[in-house]
Amino acid sequence: MDAIVLAGGYATRLWPITRRRPKMLLPVGETTVIDGVLQSLEDDDRIGTTYLSTNEAFADEFEAHIDEMGYEKVQLSVESTADEDEKFGVVGALAQLIDREGIDDDLFIIGGDNLIGFDPSEFLDFFEEHDGPALAAYDVGSREKAKSYGLVELDGERVVDFQEKPNNPKSTLVSIACYAFPADSLRFEEYLSGDNNPDEPGWYIDWLQQQEPVSAFTFDDVWFDIGTPDSYFETVEWKLDGGSLIHPDATVENSAIGDTVHVMAGAEVTDSSLDRAIIFPDAEVHDCDLDETILGEDVHVEGYNMSGSLIINR
Numbered sequence: 001m002d003a004i005v006l007a008g009g010y011a012t013r014l015w016p017i018t019r020r021r022p023k024m025l026l027p028v029g030e031t032t033v034i035d036g037v038l039q040s041l042e043d044d045d046r047i048g049t050t051y052l053s054t055n056e057a058f059a060d061e062f063e064a065h066i067d068e069m070g071y072e073k074v075q076l077s078v079e080s081t082a083d084e085d086e087k088f089g090v091v092g093a094l095a096q097l098i099d100r101e102g103i104d105d106d107l108f109i110i111g112g113d114n115l116i117g118f119d120p121s122e123f124l125d126f127f128e129e130h131d132g133p134a135l136a137a138y139d140v141g142s143r144e145k146a147k148s149y150g151l152v153e154l155d156g157e158r159v160v161d162f163q164e165k166p167n168n169p170k171s172t173l174v175s176i177a178c179y180a181f182p183a184d185s186l187r188f189e190e191y192l193s194g195d196n197n198p199d200e201p202g203w204y205i206d207w208l209q210q211q212e213p214v215s216a217f218t219f220d221d222v223w224f225d226i227g228t229p230d231s232y233f234e235t236v237e238w239k240l241d242g243g244s245l246i247h248p249d250a251t252v253e254n255s256a257i258g259d260t261v262h263v264m265a266g267a268e269v270t271d272s273s274l275d276r277a278i279i280f281p282d283a284e285v286h287d288c289d290l291d292e293t294i295l296g297e298d299v300h301v302e303g304y305n306m307s308g309s310l311i312i313n314r
Contacts, residue, residue, distance in 0.1 A: 117221025
């Protein structure tokens, strides 16, 4: 089978940090958001080609990252958009990618901005056992949170109803961006020809489960949907186990380093206090008190008390 890792979004809720950087390449501890998934697919013998689906704006960054990491299965597939306003919708983009790359095998699809606690190979085991379309589902534990996702209703392991971003969710079990389809269930063109919603994959799942059985792989491990500064900090906090990570090539002098602090290579921190702070390479922090703050590359700050700030060097 083949795989598609979705990395075509523009992450506007994380701007300015992601204005010129794909959020999938944001550091999370000593790795990035996307590398856990890419490495797992690289190691799974069932996967032939992993198509990393992105846009024209970030294609060069992903190409350089693929080369740097030495992935052998990963192939970049670029949609012809360079701005949020030009996007086709996820289902529309998937249909175009499948046609563009000539995909006719079973297919695994996962969001590149998801950090999941289970190994994708576990999900693929489930898919093989059930011999039909499958999705991964997670209990977010809050009906308010459930409003932002696709709500899944199950009878055993079978999906019997699906509601995309309901106003009044009946439960808290939601679909995450993790799907597997047999080749004959890749019916995106048929779906789109019926004037159906091209945006979220959940609309396609709702349509598909009315055509054929769809199974749900439920899991209790962690899941982070990285789309906001808060969710990014939560992900880093989990990865660092609440601690700190100071790169050997960073300089930290006469400073108090609190919880969930990541100081990257070449950064310099002196006479400062940091708590829940992410300092990108070659940034400089002098005589500052930073909380819930992200500083981009080469940013220099001195004599500031900041909280809840995202700062880049223009």
